[in-house]
Structure formats: C-alpha cells, structure tokens
Amino acid sequence: MTDAILPDEDNRAIENGYFKKGCNPFAQTGRSKLQNRRASLNQQIIKQMRMRAGAENLLRATSNNKVREMVVLELSYVNSNLQLLSEELEGLNSSVEVYQNVQESTSIPLIPLGLKETKEVDFSVPFKDFIQQHYSEDGSNFEDEIADLMDLRQACRTPSRSEAGIELLSTYFSHLSLLDSRFFSHTGQMGIFFTWYDSFTGVPACQQNISLEKASLLFNMGALYTQIATRCNRQTTSGLEEAIAAFQKSAGVLNYLKETFTHTPSYDMSPAMLSMLVRMMLAQVQECLNEKTVLPGIRNEFFCLVRMAQEAEKVAHTYEQAHQSMIQQPIKDNVPFFWSTMARVKTTHYRSLAHYFVATALLDHQLGPRDDEDKQEKALAQLYDSIPSGNSPAYILKNKEERRRIGKAHLRRAILAQEEAIRCQSLCRHLRKLDVLRDILQAAHQRSLAKFTENDAEDEFTDHMDAPDIVPKTEHKAEMEMPASTKVKVKDFFHKLGPLSMFSAKQRWTAPRTIRLHTEDHDLGFTLKGDGPTQVQCLDPLCPAAKEGLKEGDYIVTVKDTDCKWLGVGEVMKLLKDVDEEGVDIQVVSMMDSGLPMSAKSATYCGGIPKTYSMICLAFDEDDKISKARKVTKKPSFLSWGLKNKQKSASTLSLPTADYPGTLPWGKQRATFPSSNNGALY
Numbered sequence: 001m002t003d004a005i006l007p008d009e010d011n012r013a014i015e016n017g018y019f020k021k022g023c024n025p026f027a028q029t030g031r032s033k034l035q036n037r038r039a040s041l042n043q044q045i046i047k048q049m050r051m052r053a054g055a056e057n058l059l060r061a062t063s064n065n066k067v068r069e070m071v072v073l074e075l076s077y078v079n080s081n082l083q084l085l086s087e088e089l090e091g092l093n094s095s096v097e098v099y100q101n102v103q104e105s106t107s108i109p110l111i112p113l114g115l116k117e118t119k120e121v122d123f124s125v126p127f128k129d130f131i132q133q134h135y136s137e138d139g140s141n142f143e144d145e146i147a148d149l150m151d152l153r154q155a156c157r158t159p160s161r162s163e164a165g166i167e168l169l170s171t172y173f174s175h176l177s178l179l180d181s182r183f184f185s186h187t188g189q190m191g192i193f194f195t196w197y198d199s200f201t202g203v204p205a206c207q208q209n210i211s212l213e214k215a216s217l218l219f220n221m222g223a224l225y226t227q228i229a230t231r232c233n234r235q236t237t238s239g240l241e242e243a244i245a246a247f248q249k250s251a252g253v254l255n256y257l258k259e260t261f262t263h264t265p266s267y268d269m270s271p272a273m274l275s276m277l278v279r280m281m282l283a284q285v286q287e288c289l290n291e292k293t294v295l296p297g298i299r300n301e302f303f304c305l306v307r308m309a310q311e312a313e314k315v316a317h318t319y320e321q322a323h324q325s326m327i328q329q330p331i332k333d334n335v336p337f338f339w340s341t342m343a344r345v346k347t348t349h350y351r352s353l354a355h356y357f358v359a360t361a362l363l364d365h366q367l368g369p370r371d372d373e374d375k376q377e378k379a380l381a382q383l384y385d386s387i388p389s390g391n392s393p394a395y396i397l398k399n400k401e402e403r404r405r406i407g408k409a410h411l412r413r414a415i416l417a418q419e420e421a422i423r424c425q426s427l428c429r430h431l432r433k434l435d436v437l438r439d440i441l442q443a444a445h446q447r448s449l450a451k452f453t454e455n456d457a458e459d460e461f462t463d464h465m466d467a468p469d470i471v472p473k474t475e476h477k478a479e480m481e482m483p484a485s486t487k488v489k490v491k492d493f494f495h496k497l498g499p500l501s502m503f504s505a506k507q508r509w510t511a512p513r514t515i516r517l518h519t520e521d522h523d524l525g526f527t528l529k530g531d532g533p534t535q536v537q538c539l540d541p542l543c544p545a546a547k548e549g550l551k552e553g554d555y556i557v558t559v560k561d562t563d564c565k566w567l568g569v570g571e572v573m574k575l576l577k578d579v580d581e582e583g584v585d586i587q588v589v590s591m592m593d594s595g596l597p598m599s600a601k602s603a604t605y606c607g608g609i610p611k612t613y614s615m616i617c618l619a620f621d622e623d624d625k626i627s628k629a630r631k632v633t634k635k636p637s638f639l640s641w642g643l644k645n646k647q648k649s650a651s652t653l654s655l656p657t658a659d660y661p662g663t664l665p666w667g668k669q670r671a672t673f674p675s676s677n678n679g680a681l682y
Contacts, residue, residue: 038202039117041089045202048085052078089202091430093336107291108346108437110243110284111339112230113223113250113277116216116268118157119195123150126190130183135497136511136589145493149175156217161227169221170488176214178492178500184210185505198266199223200273200334205265215261215269218253221486225250226281229288240292244285248481251281255480267334276325276335278480280343283318285478287346290315293476298357302365306379309357310473316350317472319343341428345421349441352417354470355410356448358383362407363455367397384468404455409467411452418445498557498565499532508592512557517576518544518583524576526550531568533557536588544583554588 052075059071093114124146128139156172159165184190195206196216205212229246233239258274267273290311298308323343326335367373377393387393388406396402422441425431432438497503517524525543528534539545539552556564559575567575576584 038089038092038114041085041092042117042197042202042204045082045085045089046204048078048082049203052082086201089200090336090338093200093338095430106436106440107234108287108349108440109434110226110230110287111280111342112226114199115159115220115223116199116266117197118216121150121153121192121194123192126192127183130190130505131494131497134505134509135503136509137497142494142496145496149179149493156220159220159224161224161231163228165224166221166228166483167488169217169224170486171490173214173217173221173486174488174490175493176210176217178490178494180210180214181500181504181506182492182494182497183505196266199268200336201267203266207265211261212265215257215264216266218257218261218486219269222250222253222257222277222281225253225483229284234288234291235295237292237295240288240295244288244292245481247281247285247288248479249483251278251285251478252480252482253486254278254281256482256486267330272328272331273334276322276331279318279322279325280339282478282480283315283322283343283346286315286318286474287350289474289476289478290350300360300364302361302371302376303379305357305361305365306383307475309354309361309470310383311475312350312357313354313470314472314474316347316354318478319347319350323347338428338430341424341431345424345431345437345441348417348421348424349444351470352414352421352444352448355414355417355467356444356451358467358470359407359410359414359451362396362403362410363451366400366403373397382473383470385471386468388465388468405465406467408452408455409465411448411455412464413467414448415445415452418448496563496565502533502555503565510590510592512587512589513549513554515545515548515550515586515588516583517548517579517586519579520544524579526552528556528569528572530555532566533564534567534569534572550588551590554590556586556588558587560584560586 055071055074055078059068059075062068062071124143127142127146131137131139131142152168152172152175156169159168189208191208193206193208194210194213194216195204196212197204199219225246229243229250232243232246234243254274255278257269258271258278261269262271264270293311294308298304320343323340325331326340326343332340367376373394376397380393380397381387387396388409389402391402396406418441422438422445425434425437425441492500503509520543523543525540525545526536527538529537533555536550536552536554536556539550556572558564559572562575564572564575576586578584
C-alpha cells in the first residue's frame, strides 16, 4: 500500500524485519491514504448493517404500532447511511489520479483495482492446540514459526506497489498451500476465522475455510499488478512494455482465480465479476499496445493510416465488450459508474479516431501512377465488411469524388463519436475531474471539425451517406499471462513437524511411544525402509523390540533424542549401529485409520480446492422450512437498501459479528442481505 518509507522512528520497526519487502503502513502516500479510508469505510458499513439487522429483528418481534413507527424511521436512517457509505466507497474506486504516473499528463488515465481489506488473524492458540493434539508435540516450541507467519500475513496487508510486493503476496500464497495440508483438515474446523471485505461494496465475508484466504490473496495480487501498470510512464516504450506485461499478468491471475476458486462468498470474486475484470484488463492491454504503436508517430501515408484505423477500432471493440459486461445485471449494481462511463468514453473515442484515420487516407491521398494499385485495393477491401454504395475498391480509389464523399462520411462519424464521448464524460462527476481526458477529447473533436471544414464545399448538394463500420484488426493482440511468481519455492515454517507427505492434517497418528532397543547376536530383529521417516518392517515377533511394544509398520521419529523424521534408512542405521547390551531409547508412532467421512454440509470441490460459502449476515426463520424444490430468489443489489424490501428483510433474527460468525441449522431460510453470497447464486 505504500511507495515510501518514513525516516527515523518508523524505520526502527523496519530494521527488525517486521515490515517485509519495504512494506510500511505508516507511510502517508496518496495510495495508502485511499486504502486506509477504504478500511475505515468497511468498518462503518458492517456497523450500519448490524444496526439494520437489529432494527429488523425488533420490527419483526413487536406488535406495538408506536414502536414499529420508530423502528421504520430508524431503518430509513440506517439505509440512508449505507447508501452514502456505498457512494463514498464508489468514489474511492473512481480515484484513478493518485495511481497514475506523476510525470505523465498527456495520456488517458487507466483504471486500477483497489486492494481487498482484511482483519487480523491470530494463529497462535489454534495452531499450538492442533500441534499438541494432532502431532503430539509441544506447541510452545513453534512460537517463533507462528510469529513469523503472522508477521508475513500482516505485511501482506500493505504490499509495496512493485515486484517486491508481488513477491511478498506470492510467498504468503505458497505458504498457504503448506498450511492447508499441515493444519486444515476437511473433516474438522480449526476455529480460525478469515474475514475479507468486498472491494466494491465493503460487505464482509467471514469463513473458517482457508480457500477464502487464498482466493482473496490472488485477487489482491491481480489488483496490485493493475496498480503497477497504471504507475508506468506511458510516454516511453519501456514504460508501455511494463504496463502491458503488468496488465496481462493481472488478467492471468484473475482468470486463474475465476477458474480455480468457484462459489466464493464475496461478490467481487464471483465468476461474472471476474470475467468482467478480465475483459477490462485486456482492453487496457490493447490500449497500451495501440499507444506503443503510435508512440513514434503516425506517418501520413495510405497504408499506415488504414492500419492505424483498424488498430484503433480494435481498441474500441475490446472496450465495447468490457462496457457490455459492466452494464449487465447484477454487475451493473456493483461496478462503479465511473468504470462503465470510462469504458464507454474510450469506446467512442477510439472509434472516432478510426474513422478519422480512414477519412484522412481517402481525402489526403490519391491513387498515383507509382502507387501499388492491387495492394491498395486489398487494404481497402479488408477495411470493410461490405464496400460502401456497392462499389468496387478500384472504383473508389480511382474516383476522386467518391473518395471525397466516403471520406466526409467517415469524418461525420468521427465528429459525432467525439461529441458523444464528451457528453458521456460530462455525465460522470468523477470523470469531469480528469482535465487530461477532457483536453484529449476536445483536441480530437477540434481536429475532426477542422478536417471536415477543409473538405466541405458550399455548392455541394449531394446526398449524405452513412460511413460503414470499420473491421477491427491488430498485429498485437492482447493476451492473458499467468505470472510465474504465483509459484514461489518457500521453506515450510513447520518443517520440524516432519515431511508434509506423511505428517499432514489428513493423516492421523498415535502419540509417540518409547521403545528400548536391545540386540541379540548383533541383530535388532527388524529391518527398515523409507526415506524420512523410516518404517519398521519384517519384525521378528520374538525379538526384544517386539516384546517392548514395537509393531511392524511403526515409524521411527527419534533415536537418542535425535529427530529422525527427515532421516533416511542409512542415517538411522548409523544411529543404531552402536546399540549395546544397555540398549537405546527410540520413539515410534503408528498411522491410524483415515479420519471420519466428510460431512454432507462440507464445501464441495473444484480442481482439488474446496468451494467456499459465506458465514456472514446469515439468519434463519423458525417457522419457515426450505423444501428441496425451493427456487433460488434473485440476489438484491448492495444499493437496494430501501424500505420496499422491508418485508423480505424483516425475517432476519440476528446478524453475526465478523469476529464470531454464527452457524445455522441445516435447511433454514437465509435473509436476503447483500453479503449472504451463497455459492449457488452464481
């Protein structure tokens, strides 16, 4: 969240390694202020939602008319506050200026994603208890490892806007896979609640499932890539290449999130929303590719102008697809109006540029004897789906009046498109603040008007024609790229527990048993196999070890107080070669049967990763029963907090807090809160 480090006092905390990779939550940069404000809004939103839930519960429970009138008044007040908080959060998502490069003032701003906020998580007590109960080891021996893990997670809440920040998030993401196998069994709960706030609505989602933590971390990784991209200087080739790579990686991460983690409880990570975000990222990639093409300048030459027209139309086409996905329900109710308006402005702006380039190619250039006529005919034929007025490309190229007529038609479309872009910009108060966007739109509009005036004749009375659409085409297509940084090799914090393939949450082990080994004729009475830990096999039932309680299939974990979980057969045999008549103590463990079968209410899986379900804002009705054939009702928008939904929402009994979410009896009615994003609704 920060780009600078405060000097002196705050740097003392950095020196001890707490803030990793230059992450400093105290640095007062513009971006950190926005993120801090987002965190504050999230807390205010959940507070208002709890007040609303309490008022609805009272409204449902009382029959006193005077009390009901007071509750209805309170509900209207709370709903108004929620609407204002929602608009303020939308304003934060519309604040793009602070993310742009400070040296750049001649390019249209790009849209970044804001980071999801989360609450602190204390792993210490649950992990110590689990280590004691499951691995039969003293949890206090792992205090340093647990503290390092919590420091790493805390640092991930404020990643720097650089590759170091990406590496930080990737490191924690890699550790989560190890933690999932080491501590999180699908047959039980750890008692650790992960709370993350929706990036667009601020509504919290709280679960004990570590999949929510993984999915939210991937979302923040994709968001951080967008912030890196918008920070690049797009007036240089290297800056544009960095922005293109960052946006492509962002699209790759978000697409991976969509395909891997399904039924996420937070709507900003729903498949529909992620699909829209991927389209928006690819549109911004295409825009940067177009800027890279025009950066050296556009030559006033026929083939160059035709090519640039199709390149500009390709940008307009990708933004049009992004805009169409933004205006679909229910995405429309959750996406900032600034985003959809910006996508529409860029669609019309780049489409007008495409028509301007075609008009310039037709009006400023005539087919000469030295020109390649066949090549120009082919270029003009590929420019349209159908040739204007049914004429052949050769006729248009050779006829000066026809070129002039079609060129003016393209100029008219360019002027109308620029006027539409300027009108759309004026409709959004956040877009009106972008002076650079207004200047670019007005300059393009004036240029098209000047070109039209230059080629307009007062004595021309021919019928006006409509210019045909231009076929989008590009030599550099925007593509998603899955960054390699998502798979970082890390050292397991809990390496001392043993190999993860054996000592995991899925495997159940007996408590360590101490066996006194003696030899008979220099023979221990058993053989060993395996490479960490070693396993007892071919046990002689009459040997002293068997009499001491050793069983075939036991795993040796210590010899003479030496940890053997990671030692192979040869290394263990070296420790046992000096066994004399007095013998030596070893500790062994036995693998128990697999855990209990998965509960019918457990999360389902996709790609080996559990689907998650929200545990926040859930409630039930004592009188209503859900039948198996019940139809799923349409989710209400986060903005639909008016009293017209009072009767539906009045069935809520309580709203669990983010710190202690309540569980519901199976088969009870859920209230229609915006945060109760059940996976089945997607």
